[in-house]
Amino acid sequence: MMFTVAAVGVVVTMAMALARALIGPSVYSRILAVNVFGTLAVMLIAIYGFIDDRPEFLDLSIVYALINFIGTIAVTKYVTYADMGHGDDGDPAGDI
């Protein structure tokens, strides 16, 4: 019961994030919404593991969290420079 309520709440929030990703308007808003969607997917996978009484799903959560972070950074960099191999141009704060 508890986990079902949690899963429903997470799915509703995922729908909101997906709506923002669809209506945009700027590309950075879309990236932000997809990032949030990924974070909520991590939560949903973990909660589903509890619903089904198979905690092994947490391993998938870990992998999904890692891919979500790398993916957000990569898409941000690609959108900004149209080039994944762009250097930091001597900027001490880095390339993004």
Add this chain to the structure above:
Amino acid sequence: MEAALDVLSWIFIVTGLAFCLIGGYGLLKMRDMFARLHAASLIDTLGVGFVFIGLMFQVGFTLVLAKLVIVLLLIFFTGPTATFALARAAINHNSLPAVDDADKKLAAETKSTDRSQGGIG
């Protein structure tokens, strides 16, 4: 003991879900990308944090608890990092935060008082 842990779980999970829903609503309603970043950070930190702490009460001291802690720490550190990178990329490329007249007036007043006091501005 079992019932007490269940009650604690309920409290934490419902709090986390409230933060998630508020964050999602803000993501839809805020007027520009930088305001939406605030709402998104709410989900990344408080929403995920409370829900995962609620889940932790259900598992006891097992390997599952360690995995929950790992996922929680991962999201705690990567979420703000991704938000920062996104905000910096947006600032560097064309989109600045939207300001209205009240904001501009406030900025002008702050600047003039700094100058009169010899502040760093």
